[in-house]
Amino acid sequence: MFVAATIGILASMAIVLVRALLGPTVYDRVMAVNIFGTKTVLLIAVLGFLTDRPEFLDLALVYALINFIGTIAVLKFFAFGDLGLTRRVERGPE
Numbered sequence: 001m002f003v004a005a006t007i008g009i010l011a012s013m014a015i016v017l018v019r020a021l022l023g024p025t026v027y028d029r030v031m032a033v034n035i036f037g038t039k040t041v042l043l044i045a046v047l048g049f050l051t052d053r054p055e056f057l058d059l060a061l062v063y064a065l066i067n068f069i070g071t072i073a074v075l076k077f078f079a080f081g082d083l084g085l086t087r088r089v090e091r092g093p094e
Contacts, residue, residue, distance in 0.1 A: 013036060033074075045060045
C-alpha cells in the first residue's frame with residue numbers, strides 16, 4: 001500500500017513539474033515549486049516509514065520549514081524587487 005502511495009506521489013510530482021515548466025505566469029511557477037516541495041516532504045515521510053527510519057520525519061519537517069520560508073522569500077522578491085525592502089512611508093512636506 002505504501003509503495004502505491006510512493007508511486008502516486010511521484011506521478012503527481014511529475015505533473016507539478018510540467019506545470020512549473022509551462023506555467024504562464026511567475027506565480028503559477030512559484031505555486032508549482034511550492035507544491036513540489038510539499039510532495040517531497042510527503043515522499044520523505046513515506047520512505048522513512050517504508051525503511052523503518054523515524055528520523056526521516058525530522059528531515060521532512062525541516063524541509064517543510066525551508067520550503068515555506070523559501071516560498072515566502074521568492075514571493076516577496078517578485079512583489080518588491082528586493083528582499084530587504086520594506087514598505088515606504090510617504091511623508092508630507094517638511
